[in-house]
Amino acid sequence: MTEIRLLSSFSGYLDEMETPQELFRSLRRADDFIRAAVIAAGRTLEVTDSEQGREDLGLVLATAYGTMQTNFGVLDQIIEGEQTSPTLFSHSVFNAAAGYIASTFNLRGSAFTLTDFTFPFMRGLQEGVVALQSGLLSRCLVLHVETFSDLLHEHRRDWMQNRTVEDWRSGSMCWLLEGVSERDGKSLHISNLEIEDNDYSPRELWTGGEELRIDGRGWSPASSGNNPLTLGMLLSEAAGRKNSQQDHLQVDVTAPWGKAGIRLER
Amino acid sequence: MYSGLSSEQGIAISGYGCICAAGATAPEAYQAVGLGLVNTQVLGEGYFTGGFSAPCFIADDSWLEPARQLFPDVSGNRTLLLALIALSEALERANLAFEDLQGRRVGLVLGTTVGCTFHNEEYYRLWRQGNKPDQTPVDSYLRSNLAARLQTLLGVKGPRAVITNACASGTDAIGMAKAWLNSGMCDIAVCGGADELSRIASHGFRSLMLVSPENCRPFDQNRQGLNLGEGSGIFILERNEDLLRRGQKGYGWVRGYGAAGDAYHPTAPHPDGRGLQQAVRIALAESRQQPGDIAMINAHGTGTPANDRAETGAVSSLGFNASNTPMVSTKGATGHTLGAAGGVEAVFTLLALNTGVLHGTVGCHEPDPEFQYKVVAQGKSVRVCGTIGLSQSLAFGGGNSALIIEGAGK
Numbered sequence: 054m055t056e057i058r059l060l061s062s063f064s065g066y067l068d069e070m071e072t073p074q075e076l077f078r079s080l081r082r083a084d085d086f087i088r089a090a091v092i093a094a095g096r097t098l099e100v101t102d103s104e105q106g107r108e109d110l111g112l113v114l115a116t117a118y119g120t121m122q123t124n125f126g127v128l129d130q131i132i133e134g135e136q137t138s139p140t141l142f143s144h145s146v147f148n149a150a151a152g153y154i155a156s157t158f159n160l161r162g163s164a165f166t167l168t169d170f171t172f173p174f175m176r177g178l179q180e181g182v183v184a185l186q187s188g189l190l191s192r193c194l195v196l197h198v199e200t201f202s203d204l205l206h207e208h209r210r211d212w213m214q215n216r217t218v219e220d221w222r223s224g225s226m227c228w229l230l231e232g233v234s235e236r237d238g239k240s241l242h243i244s245n246l247e248i249e250d251n252d253y254s255p256r257e258l259w260t261g262g263e264e265l266r267i268d269g270r271g272w273s274p275a276s277s278g279n280n281p282l283t284l285g286m287l288l289s290e291a292a293g294r295k296n297s298q299q300d301h302l303q304v305d306v307t308a309p310w311g312k313a314g315i316r317l318e319r
Numbered sequence: 320m321y322s323g324l325s326s327e328q329g330i331a332i333s334g335y336g337c338i339c340a341a342g343a344t345a346p347e348a349y350q351a352v353g354l355g356l357v358n359t360q361v362l363g364e365g366y367f368t369g370g371f372s373a374p375c376f377i378a379d380d381s382w383l384e385p386a387r388q389l390f391p392d393v394s395g396n397r398t399l400l401l402a403l404i405a406l407s408e409a410l411e412r413a414n415l416a417f418e419d420l421q422g423r424r425v426g427l428v429l430g431t432t433v434g435c436t437f438h439n440e441e442y443y444r445l446w447r448q449g450n451k452p453d454q455t456p457v458d459s460y461l462r463s464n465l466a467a468r469l470q471t472l473l474g475v476k477g478p479r480a481v482i483t484n485a486c487a488s489g490t491d492a493i494g495m496a497k498a499w500l501n502s503g504m505c506d507i508a509v510c511g512g513a514d515e516l517s518r519i520a521s522h523g524f525r526s527l528m529l530v531s532p533e534n535c536r537p538f539d540q541n542r543q544g545l546n547l548g549e550g551s552g553i554f555i556l557e558r559n560e561d562l563l564r565r566g567q568k569g570y571g572w573v574r575g576y577g578a579a580g581d582a583y584h585p586t587a588p589h590p591d592g593r594g595l596q597q598a599v600r601i602a603l604a605e606s607r608q609q610p611g612d613i614a615m616i617n618a619h620g621t622g623t624p625a626n627d628r629a630e631t632g633a634v635s636s637l638g639f640n641a642s643n644t645p646m647v648s649t650k651g652a653t654g655h656t657l658g659a660a661g662g663v664e665a666v667f668t669l670l671a672l673n674t675g676v677l678h679g680t681v682g683c684h685e686p687d688p689e690f691q692y693k694v695v696a697q698g699k700s701v702r703v704c705g706t707i708g709l710s711q712s713l714a715f716g717g718g719n720s721a722l723i724i725e726g727a728g729k
Contacts, residue, residue: 108597111580119483124436124519125443131522132444134368142523143586143715147435147483152716155580161597163578164718165491166483168435170464176480180495187498189578189601204437204446208457250479252471255461 055186055232057243059317063096064226064289067200079157082140084123085200089225090114090150091157094194097227098158111162111184112154112194115177117170117281119147121202150198162190170258171310173197174226174285175248178315182243185232192232197285198225209259221280226289241292241302241317253310261309267291268303284313292317328559330497331569332724333507334415336408337666338401339550339653340376344408348663349670352652353678355697357534359546359654366518373530376548376654377516390472396463397549398434401659402513405551406469409509413555414567417473425475426505427466428495430488430512431658434465435481438517465513477505482658486619487578487714488512489552489661490722494576496556506561511662513551520657521547527586529623535655536682537620537648538627538694545621548654552662571669571726574707575608577601581717587625592633594719595711599637602709606723610638613723614705615677617668618694619713620648621655622682626713628690635691644709645701646694651681661712665722668710672726675703 067089072080076095080088094112123145130137143149148166155164163184169176174197181195200223210218236242253261259279265272265287272287288304305314335345340358342348351358363372378401386403387394394400410417437443439456446452462468466479478499482488489512496510524530524547531544554573562569579597581589588595603609616639618630634646649667656663671677679699686694695701706728711721 107582108579111578119435121437124438127519127523128438128440128443129447131368131518132440132447136369137522137526139523139526139586142519142526145519145523146432146485146715148485148714148716148718149585151484152580152585152718155582155717156584159582161580161582161594163491163598163720164484164580164716165495165578168464168481168483169467169479170461171467179478180480183495183498183502183504186502189498189576204443207446208454211451211454248478249476250467250470255458258461 056236057182057185058231058233059241059292060229060231061097061100062228062289062293063093064286066222066224068222083153084144085223086120086123086198087144087150087153089200089223090196090198091153093196093225093227094154094158097194097229107159108161109191110160111164111190112151112160112196113165113167113177113181114151114196114198115167115173116198117173118199118201118205119168120145121205122200125202125204172248172313173281175246175313175315179246179248181230182246185230193230194227195230196225196227197282199223199282212256212259224282226285236319238319241319243315244318245316248311248313250311257309263306263308266305329572329574330500330556331559331562332554332571332573332669333557333562333567333569334409334413334555335570335666335669336405337552337663338378338382338404339656339663340378340548341652343382345666345670349667352649352681353700355681357652357681359534367521367525371525373532374534374546375516376546378549393468395459397515398431398513399465399468401515401549401551402429402465405553406509409553409555421474423475423507424477424505425473426477426496426499426508427469427479428482428492428508428510429465430482430484430492430661431465431514432483432485432488433514433517433520434463434658435483438519484718485714485716486657486660487712487718487720488658490710490712490720491578493554493573493665493722494578494720497573497576500556500558508556509553510556511551511553512659514549514656514658516547516549531622534682535622535651537622537650537680538686539683540685540687542622542624542627544623546654548656550653550656550659550663552659552666554665569727570673570729571724573722574725575602575606575723577605578720581719583717586715588629588713590629592629594717595630595633595713596637598719598721599709599711602721602723608707608723611643613639613644613707613709614703615671615708616644616646617664617708617710618646618648619711620650620680622650630713631690631692641693645677646692647677647680651683665710665724668708668724669726671703672706672708672724673729677701677703
């Protein structure tokens with residue numbers, strides 16, 4: 054039985070992210086989605102010693118809305134009768150960010166981009182675990198990236214007309230997981246991960262609330278306004294600050310579209 | 320976390336279905352490949368711009384009618400309709416009805432590209448002009464996730480995933496379904512891919528100079544690029560022992576899956592097919608096969624100069640022998656169906672193995688003499704000497720994936 058060890062993690066909002074100098078060149082033409090993804094992957098990989106042995110290091114990139122704004126950029130050019138920019142188009146493809154990460158950091162393992170409006174980070178973790186347990190990979194980056202779009206923000210404001218609403222912030226998070234034969238007693242390991250889906254109405258996605266619990270205690274995501282990044286951000290922060298005295302971390306979320314839970318243990 | 324259940328007897332293909340411009344069902348489409356039929360519509364001004372026109376492979380709209388009648392709520396979602404038609408055929412072959420799946424642990428993993436985007440042009444055009452158009456398209460978009468929608472329509476419980484790995488999505492979906500079944504996450508898996516024709520993708524591929532203005536000619540020395548298409552290819556997978564327990568026999572097995580990255584370029588494959596070679600090695604190792612055991616290869620074979628060169632080079636480097644392991648592309652009869660391609664081509668691979676006939680590459684009249692691996696040209700069907708085949712996919716972003724499929728001769 055393969056144990057899944059959390060080696061390192063990073064989470065951040067795009068407006069607070071600085072592009073490291075070593076990534077300037079590879080990101081010179083990148084859009085926000087790719088930038089958020091590559092920076093998160095780079096920060097997470099800082100713990101690894103070198104670029105050697107990356108044949109079986111792969112990634113799972115999860116997203117709810119993907120490259121929506123870039124996709125609209127291509128559509129703008131089509132509507133205006135302009136020539137489509139090949140760079141813009143190639144960046145609008147949902148797995149462009151995964152390709153950038155792979156080529157920037159020389160990751161030669163499998164790369165999956167997953168798209169789901171609900172629990173994207175949890176689904177990404179789930180598939181990362183499957184890839185490690187099946188032996189397809191020995192280490193796996195799991196990312197969640199969102200950059201949304203002007204159209205999405207405007208409609209969300211319309212639908213939330215009676216409430217104070219801020220636009221969702223763009224951002225990304227990344228975990229580096231490793232398949233190991235036994236726990237080391239120090240690192241956190243994913244011991245359980247469950248997702249249960251319900252049918253939902255479209256507006257519930259933007260207006261319905263998530264109830265989050267950390268180790269059984271309720272946690273209110275202040276002003277997150279249902280941002281799909283919230284769960285992963287919370288989870289990443291909690292995993293990052295967990296001190297060595299505590300032997301586990303349990304995070305549960307309940308929402309109109311289902312519930313999910315993850316347990317990490319040393 | 321997971322039961323750790325690993326199927327002793329392998330992962331069986333209990334059903335398969337396919338729809339594309341070549342036909343409304345898998346046998347119809349495969350027959351069209353054999354006959355070398357090319358069902359394209361030349362789309363020009365109004366679709367492309369600047370006087371450009373190109374053939375596109377579009378499924379006959381009347382073929383979607385059964386899905387529209389059965390699921391009127393989704394009649395505006397063409398990608399989903401394509402998936403439902405292929406799924407209906409696959410379930411029928413598996414001796415399962417839609418109702419039989421209700422409440423069961425059915426995993427849904429589908430590849431797509433267009434199917435995950437907001438691409439309602441009329442709505443977007445009005446919105447960017449500052450209008451407040453009717454919001455139905457936004458509602459539809461938020462309900463468009465293929466796996467989530469199918470989960471609701473079928474009333475099933477189990478894992479779900481939409482894989483957006485560009486042109487390798489369908490192949491990766493089948494590989495992921497296999498892993499789910501082996502890990503005990505579900506008891507039945509619906510997997511493959513679906514994609515509708517899209518103006519955004521068409522313009523994008525054209526901007527990359529990859530669209531052929533004529534019918535595409537995979538592996539031909541005069542190839543000019545790809546033609547875009549649409550369709551869906553679906554497998555129903557079950558653990559073999561579970562299938563036997565319900566008194567059924569499978570049409571074959573998914574024996575191996577591999578995936579690996581080029582880590583080379585955003586849109587072009589590595590010239591030596593570095594990632595493809597690694598993906599095939601992984602799939603062969605998982606299936607415990609050697610290149611000499613493989614009876615045929617269904618190539619990605621888009622008809623673009625770079626893809627066809629990288630793919631033939633990779634296959635040659637892996638030690639395959641063209642006289643023992645004939646290779647074809649079926650995209651000359653289907654077009655490049657993007658996220659569906661891996662699913663459609665896995666179905667064709669199974670049919671080639673089970674019928675024992677591999678149809679030559681539609682559109683390939685003079686195989687490029689520079690290639691290290693000679694493909695079977697149009698009109699030169701060959702006998703498949705063996706039961707195990709390889710279906711491979713390459714994608715934007717440097718993704719490569721491979722499936723080893725065994726036919727049951729059924």
